[in-house]
Amino acid sequence: MAEADCITLAHGAGGRASEELIQQVFINAFGQHNSTPLQDCAALDIAELSVPGSRLAFTTDSFVVSPLTFPGGDIGKLAVCGTVNDLAVSGATPMYLSVGFILEEGLPMAELKSIVQSMARTAKQANVAIVTGDTKVVSKGQVDKIFINTSGVGVIPPGIKVQSNLAKKGDVILLNGFIGDHGAAVMLARQELGFEANLASDCAPLNALIAKILQVCPDISVMRDATRGGVGTVLSEIAKASQVTIALDEARLPIRRETQAICELLGMDPLFFANEGLAVFIVAEKHSAVVLAVMQNDEFGQNACQIGLVTDSGEDLFYINNTFGSKRMIELPYGIQLPRIC
């Protein structure tokens, strides 16, 4: 049967069109789990869970980014990396993903295929399998082309405990790369503000990097994925959860000049721009050198650096020591940042 050139309501109805879509687009790209015929769910034999003290990690995330494709990635790549990274920063080895699609009637098949293939490539790169999924199609205008949900499971080995409230006085704060690239790149890609720059999203799966870090530092205090609210939001949350004072060094914040320029032009703060391949690592001072070395040796940590310290405990404070010797208090913005003229 000739392939349709765009998604129609038939593809979501559960009949032959749905089956063809699943086989020709999804299974074709993701492969069939364990070569079993399609079932209502994937049955997983996770040997690692039988090790005493190990735990199952489970997470979910939804992706609605616009535009669908941008320098450095697309919504598909994001959907895999986002869930993989959420598992990885919890200390888990990511293993299996589900994917739920909500498709807009009229979405070109070529666009869907491109996104699905991107997901398959990213899953392979991250060494995870997409084993189950669901597709719904809604009438034109009810979603913006495609929304994706991914959920994922992984196993946290015994002895690994990474939580937001474990930061301690004296700990060092590390990042594996530049701040704000994804948020800036997507904003530019939307072309609503007229700016252009050679900026790409930092979207990347960090599980391999994190596995290496955990090998040299199994008792790492905190690891957090710095996604939607940016590094600023994550650090603010950690300060609150751990009841500690976090002090960053302005001179050491890794920000690309293009991202900095966009922020100056629009009056925004890169600390609150989204990242999709960036995590915050809080480690005891004695481990920081070896962790940094491990990061810098990894594909996704070449620009890793220390950005600050946990200077005190007992009260939650978050500030930046600027180059003039002043402390600039950091407060979470209420909502999305808007360009300003003043």
Place this chain on the structure above:
Amino acid sequence: MNDQFTSQAFRDPALVSQLVTQINKLASAVAKRLARPVQVMEVCGGHTHAIFHSGINQLLNKDLEFIHGPGCPVCVLPTEAIDQAAFVAQQPDTILTSFGDVLRVPGSEGSLQQIKAKGADIRVLYSPFDAIELAQTNPDKQVVFFAIGFDTTMPSIAFTILEAKRRKLANIKFLCFHIRLLPTLTTLLDKGEVKLDGFVGPGHVSIVLGTKVYTPIAQKYHKPLVIAGFEPVDFLQAVLQLLLQLQQGRCEIENAYTRVVSEHGNLAAQNAMKRVFENSVISWRGMGNIPHSVGSLKADYALFDASKGLAQRPAGRQEPSYCAQVLIGKRKPDQCPYFRKTCNPENPLGALMVSSEGACAAYHKYKQSSPQAVQQEAPADG
């Protein structure tokens, strides 16, 4: 290519440190003579923001006090302005465009962001000129630009209107609420409510107006004024020059932003504004009536004037009187009993908490506190 003079050079920590030392020494000397702290008003909201963002206030001693002035075009917007923009946005087949700053300012029936959430087509633009292309690519829609700002931004609006006319566009209009800097300053000084020793003048407004127009501030009102740029070195240099004037008993208009500000200003900008804008008296939040404000366009540009035909609806929303006092520097944000308690960025009672330049937003964000901050409970009434 020599770009050593761009922003980075005027953020040099060594120069900042040097200027701070000089200022502290001089401020102490002048304060001693006055037997009170020196009181300097930074007019422009951008300077207020710059002070706190760079933490200059933490480096200067208590012999120098900044009084935060009313140069924040968002903070002084009357509720009617938001209400009119909201009304326009809710008309059929209309795209309301604006700068980002105004989206969260509360109106009688919610902010523009809330109106947008209910379905109105409201879009943020970086440049008013982008509204022209938007109008051309959406011929079946009416594009209205909600134009605010002092004299810095007015020329860009004026040139956009001129271009819209030149292209004979039929589907673009401008809803203007402009306030001019000089009438604002003189009104403030005429009120005589705020005690201050001198002004740090707005650098970018001055690119348009020039330095000569400030002469009455020195000659009639006997206040020295030094025009400043926005980088830390620029601002501190201006403060130093102001203190030197006070120490030496001079009262002059000085220009500390010579790389972009000239004596006569930008004539092309001034002419464009004269061609397009109709002057009127508008009542601004916290300031009251300010003459030579702009709420409409000259007859030749009536086709582009969104204010024509708009009913002048009275504002339903009353904000606490403290907003007005903070706006003109009579009260510090944390001396307002609502500050942080019932008034915060999520739930602003007035525009000073919403606008990024607003003194209250700056204090909240950078967690400042004044010596006489209010500690007791907020009053029960509104």
Place this chain on the structure above:
Amino acid sequence: MCLGIPARIIAIKDAALGSAVAETDGVRREINLAMLVIQDTPLESLIGRWVLLHVGFAMAVIDEQQAMASLALLKEADDE
């Protein structure tokens, strides 16, 4: 009102319309030079010059010599 950033003019897009392309730290945008139009002076002469950008309009050409002079004065004052 105040967000004005220095940017360098790298090309004139349409001299009749007064549009140009400016760049700062790798970020480019089309901007309007209406405020800088001086009679009998071709816009092309502005290529390579730094301007102060506010809401997409060039407000003024940055006088590089004045800038250098201001900085030099400050540095001298430090030596006193």
